[in-house]
Amino acid sequence: MVxxxxxxxxxxxxxxxxxxxxxLAMVRLTFGLAGIAAVVWASTVFPVFRMSTPVREIAxxxxxxxxxxxxxxxxxxxxxxxxxELPLMSHAVTRTEAILRVRxxxxxxxxxxxxxGDLRAAIxxxxxxxxxxxxxxxxxxxxxxxxLSSALHGFDVRNIAYLDQSYATGPFEGWIALQRNRLALAAxxxxxxxxxxxxxxxxxAIVDSGFVEAAAISLTNVGxxxxxxxxxxxxxxxxxxxxQFAKWLARExxxxxxxxxxxxxxxxx
Numbered sequence: 001m002v003x004x005x006x007x008x009x010x011x012x013x014x015x016x017x018x019x020x021x022x023x024l025a026m027v028r029l030t031f032g033l034a035g036i037a038a039v040v041w042a043s044t045v046f047p048v049f050r051m052s053t054p055v056r057e058i059a060x061x062x063x064x065x066x067x068x069x070x071x072x073x074x075x076x077x078x079x080x081x082x083x084x085e086l087p088l089m090s091h092a093v094t095r096t097e098a099i100l101r102v103r104x105x106x107x108x109x110x111x112x113x114x115x116x117g118d119l120r121a122a123i124x125x126x127x128x129x130x131x132x133x134x135x136x137x138x139x140x141x142x143x144x145x146x147x148l149s150s151a152l153h154g155f156d157v158r159n160i161a162y163l164d165q166s167y168a169t170g171p172f173e174g175w176i177a178l179q180r181n182r183l184a185l186a187a188x189x190x191x192x193x194x195x196x197x198x199x200x201x202x203x204x205a206i207v208d209s210g211f212v213e214a215a216a217i218s219l220t221n222v223g224x225x226x227x228x229x230x231x232x233x234x235x236x237x238x239x240x241x242x243x244q245f246a247k248w249l250a251r252e253x254x255x256x257x258x259x260x261x262x263x264x265x266x267x268x269x
Contacts, residue, residue: 073104091134098131102144139170167198185223200233208237212245235259
């Protein structure tokens with residue numbers, strides 16, 4: 001029979017108290033270290049998040065085809081280069097940098113007669129490819145990969161696959177339709193019949209959305225050889241939009257038959 005007395009319980013209590021004290025100290029140390037780590041993480045990451053916000057805003061403006069003063073894009077990209085952890089934060093930031101790089105290259109390529117445009121296009125092409133390996137469902141970047149590759153390497157049937165991917169991943173994205181339709185019409189003879197039909201539907205949608213001037217310019221330039229198919233596709237467009245389209249062409253002296261539209265003689269003068 002074990003008799004519990006003050007004499008034999010005191011050492012046990014002392015051991016328990018000592019163990020509890022050590023455990024409590026370890027918990028405090030763990031929480032202390034976690035707190036320090038949180039402060040360090042916040043001091044590192046929060047500025048990056050703050051920096052990424054204006055970067056994403058500029059990228060959104062690029063998608064809307066806004067223009068910037070000379071040096072703006074260069075300055076933003078320089079800030080990204082000074083913060084190599086920024087593109088690692090998320091794919092959204094990686095995509096944003098790719099969009100910025102595309103505009104950065106396009107601005108240089110507009111200044112003909114320099115090698116800088118080709119260099120920037122090559123760098124941008126790599127950035128776009130990297131973004132697409134992470135998330136291939138990106139109609140805009142597939143389109144830009146097509147245009148960059150064509151600018152660097154010339155028209156190549158293999159590059160048409162990038163244009164096909166742009167249509168496949170975003171067939172009804174109006175914010176890229178104006179750019180994509182011009183490129184598709186310029187390469188119309190190289191497209192598959194399926195992609196040709198998508199380009200025709202897109203052309204009609206552009207007219208239907210009221211962008212009659214852009215559609216008319218595309219028709220009379222890169223799309224002139226396909227004018228019969230493109231004009232026939234306008235059956236899908238609203239009659240008011242078709243009439244506006246026909247009037248714009250008539251004022252420019254372009255004589256074509258727009259389905260369902262008969263203009264007064266004065267518009268043909």
